[in-house]
Amino acid sequence: MSNGPTVLIEQANSRYTMIAVVEQDERTAYFYLYPAELHSKKYRMRACWLRNLQPGPSQRDSAAMENGDAPMLEAQFTNHPQGKAPLKAELLSIVWMPEEDGAAVLYDGETLGVIPGWSLYTEEPVSYAADCIDGDANALVFPLGQPGKNEQHKHVGNAIDFRQKWESTETPQWPIIQDQFIAAYERHFGKMLQYFAIDNNQWPPMALGKFEKDNVIYFLSMGVSIRPMPWVSYLYNDNAPAYRRMEIALAVSKDDYTEEEITRMAEGISGMVDIPWRHISWLGEGHTIGSGKLPAPFESIVLSAALYNGEGIVLPEMYGDKVNLFWTSPITLSEREFAHRRPNGGYELLEKMIEGDVTHIVRKRKAIV
Known part of the structure; x- marks a missing residue:
């Protein structure tokens, strides 16, 4: 025995x-x-x-x-x-x-x-x-x-x-990555106003930079793309390098929401960046995530690069891979249910949002479905 x-x-x-x-x-x-x-x-x-x-x-x-x-x-x-x-x-x-x-x-x-x-x-x-x-x-x-x-x-x-x-302590990685992302964001949104660490003191370092332009507040993440996401190499095989890294962004109109509401939305976003690694999952175009930090009637966000309608933002590559910038757009319960009704429903929701002139900038609006 x-x-x-x-x-x-x-x-x-x-x-x-x-x-x-x-x-x-x-x-x-x-x-x-x-x-x-x-x-x-x-x-x-x-x-x-x-x-x-x-x-x-x-x-x-x-x-x-x-x-x-x-x-x-x-x-x-x-x-x-x-x-x-x-x-x-x-x-x-x-x-x-x-x-x-x-x-x-x-x-x-x-x-x-x-x-x-x-x-x-x-x-x-x-x-x-x-x-x-x-x-x-x-x-x-x-x-x-x-x-x-x-x-x-x-x-x-x-x-x-x-x-x-x-x-390695000789050539710290983070300051280099940080500088590259801040420079890319400042080219579009002007000087960074504030910097928030969002990594809970865990590796890898992750942060949100706050910017303001044309009466819109922007929060853009950096460091999320240091790790490739799980699942993607299995789903996309040879094309995985185009999909496995992301940063996320939030743009909110100051005409529609107070500083306090905007800050709460940003807090919600900062809690989402680690989801792929905490849940062994991945995030991509049309994916939805629940959030308790959104102003009514919104209760979830949908991720999308397609909603963005500003001038092109070129993000630094990470370890030779393209980095996708997903904008977080608040959605209502009925919209989320529509997105979950069938495979690729998230894409269909985004099409309806784009038809309804919803862009990456969060403004007050009525439910589309």
Whole structure:
């Protein structure tokens, strides 16, 4: 009888939505990603075989599965048919992908196993291991293979590089990013009047800048686009770089709303920027979000780049990706219900809003539907 596995390393991502764990018993070592309790109904645990510590079986290790033990990988699929030495906890480290929905485990700095974020969203779980050399369609795991042959090596390298840059004290990243965004916004909206940190002292740094032009108050975010959003690489594949980063903006007419009402709306917006990472989700054109900070009759906002009808704003690229600027437009309960009635209903709502001359500038108006 086994005594059950030993946990060698355990590490949550920055929002504690997922926990990465490496476990080892006397037969085998595994890497797991567990969704936190809050997300366990929506997402399932993902497993990645790392190595056999005993001679591998010649066929599927069904007995282990029936006992509730982690199965060994068939000998012919490993680079160590006779088994390998147990992993040493002190040589293990975890690197989270920038989206924080996937991770890799490193052993003495070399990639040992990868569970890509998009594996969370597929029916069939997918993982890659360095010590797997072959696998059929039913295999527990796929070979990680050589750098250059498998995209995963590049993703892990990028993730390590991304984390190291942010941990480096020699060239702090944030002042550079901050300056680029403030400069882009000031070109359009004049001097920044106020600066509000909206990151709750968590990484990454995020802020809202306040501007005023032509009797309209503007709040524009910066830092949100440091992290790519979860889900997007799965939904958009090769086109993901065009959709995975965003900043959000609010423009309110001073003729229609008081300073106090405008400030409350901005508070509501600042609480939305972290949603993709807190909820393992994504935000895009036509998405709606509830908010208790809006003046009646509004109760939600819809995100849209299409509502903007000013002169083009060129945002800095982030890590080579385009950054989308979504304007937040308050909507009523009936409008939100219309948007949720069918797939892509958010787009249909935006079309009606644009037909009704609603722009990115928030003014008092009646419900459109």
